[in-house]
Amino acid sequence: MDGWIDFVLGRYNYWIAIVLMMTGLYIVYERGNLVKKVVGLNLFQTSVFIFYITIGKIAGGTAPIYIDGELEHGGSEGEAAGEGALHEAPADSANTLGDATPPDITDKIDNATQSLHGKITNDFPANDLKAGLESLKSPADASAGASLHTPPDVDAGKIANDALAAVEKPPALALDLTDTSLHGPDAAANAMGEAAHQVSEVIYTNPLPHVLILTAIVVGVATTAVGLALAVRIREAYGTIEEDELEALDHIAEFGEGPVAGAGTAS
């Protein structure tokens, strides 16, 4: 019984998608009003968007702002537990790890920067990377900075800018840390933090489904637009958008006045 409940609750995201999907399909099937049909169709499509987004989400994962190191085979596989770093990331883990000691953080940052450095040699389009590096450096102390080699082919101006932006971070971080210590660690946050800690690095949510869904949303909007435009044209031509009345009107047009009632006036 427990296993069954876990099965159901553990997959609540899929249930939401399925319920929405069925609601949408049912509206398309059941409603005679063309506009409602289009809305049902839209709901149906939206459920698929949710499905896609939810398969890309990893518990404790953070926004994929900088593409992680494992470009060749990671990313798409949900093992995006890469070693790279995103500038929110250290703040995030520090925050959730409540009582993590500073050395811990600097260790992590060391690892991260080293792996980042390895990547930089991989002719990577590296502006965001630099931003990441600089912001990594700033919240930590000098020991992290020492392990940070100067990246090659660096656009100096860009770095200066990024570094400047990053410098503004530390106060916020400090605030967060004190906040957490004041209020005591929250259980969920702790669990997430622990999960993040176990893989020892930052976890990214898989960005690809989001990108796909951006495209699918455009398609969905276009479909809705065309559907509604057709409904407008149908109303102009028939004077109604109720499906059974439309059928009755077509029936009259083809076979003459029959036993049909309630048809609106055609224009």
Next chain:
Amino acid sequence: MNLAEQLPVLPVIIPLVAAPITLLLPQGRAPHLWATLISWLTFAVSIALVAMVSDAGVISYHLGDWAPPLGIEYRIDMANALVLALVSGIGAVVFAFAYRSVEREVDPRQSTFFYCAMLICLTGLMGVTITGDAFNIFVFLEISSLSTYALIAMGAKSDRRALTAAFNYLVMGTIGATFFVIGIGLLYQATGTLNLADLHDRLAGQSNRMVEAGFAFIVVGIGLKLAMFPLHLWLPNAYTYAPSAVSAFIAATATKVAVYVLIRFFYSVFGFDFAFVGHAFTYVLLPLGLAGMFIASLVALFQDDVKRMLAYSSVAQIGYMLLGLSFATVEGLTASLVHILNHALMKGALFMAVACVVFRTGSHSIQAFAGLAKRMPVTTWAFILSGLSLIGVPLTVGFISKWYLLTAAFAAGHGYAAFLIVASSLIAMVYIGRVAEMMLLREPPSEGPYAAAKEAPMSMLIPMWVLVAANIYFGVRTDLTGDLAVRAAEALMLVAGGAP
């Protein structure tokens, strides 16, 4: 960066870029000439691609130079090179044909938009065919479908039912496309890739419920798009009330491209390692193909509207294609591919002949065809010759299709299927015969709305006869399409991996 390297992307880019430019042109002749020019250019590029693939084998083009499987890949082998040539070839003929027909059947204020939407539709169909990326297929499928909805709705000038037909197609088509996306999502979840070739590699040996569900969603979704027999309800109205040029174009291309996608997924993505493919062939495609062949042909028999009759006949012909590919042999797949090409030629020509009749009489009811042999002999003979091709008379392409299909049926040990194929061809003979009898043997009406019919203008007759000539030429020179299709089928079979 020379042109030959960039050739694979051109069949999509050319019509895509040209479509919005159409809107800037002044009303009148210009949009039509522009669109025709573009369609010919696209056709030329496609022919060049067929030649390239024929010489050099599979072409892989990396969009934006991002290497697959991460980047989007355009992958052209023999199978989709043939479909590319077919779609753009039909496009080239129909675009040339369309002007007078559109002038009559589409609101003149919409004619510029009409050619724009036709070009977008062409873009979508070419894109679906050429791409090697699963999500890309969805996007292009929707590009072509959305423009098709708009094109069908433009038939509202002659008959307002075009609007409801377009709406119903929109609802069914969107459900189909969304099912397809769900399937892609499940496969993505199982493999982490969207590249078709990479999907094939990673799916190898995987057969869990997620992949099976994904497979089912994809088959049903594409089944809706290609009007697989019980999912065909959108098709008859859409083909009947669309402007005639649109009917000719989509009847010859849209469903064929969907059949190609189905073949691609069955053979190149899942392959026979995946047990469900065999089950789907035996328990779904084979019976549904046979049922569609028969039931749709029988329904076609009782239609008094010639366009609707041809639409039901299309559903029946799709049954042949599904039948061929469900044999899971090189012969069967060849038959299916050959029939995709050949059916496009004959249905295109038939719908164009009907378009000529509609142009002169304003109706596609069978009554309008009475005695046309005397008034419109050139159109009449075009209709009859392509009708013979549909039935499968020797020296026409229809015969070649039936021949491949019968051989495949016997080779696969489905002798009864061969019998049913012949029987359903006889039904086709009856419904084509009904129209032919009307045209040849009835006296032309001396009064009434159809009395003033005379021969259609040259701008319509020439493209139509190009297609009719193709019907006969490829019926005699069987080596051209046949050999290429055999090569395509062998390549597909190799990836799919032996018998199921």
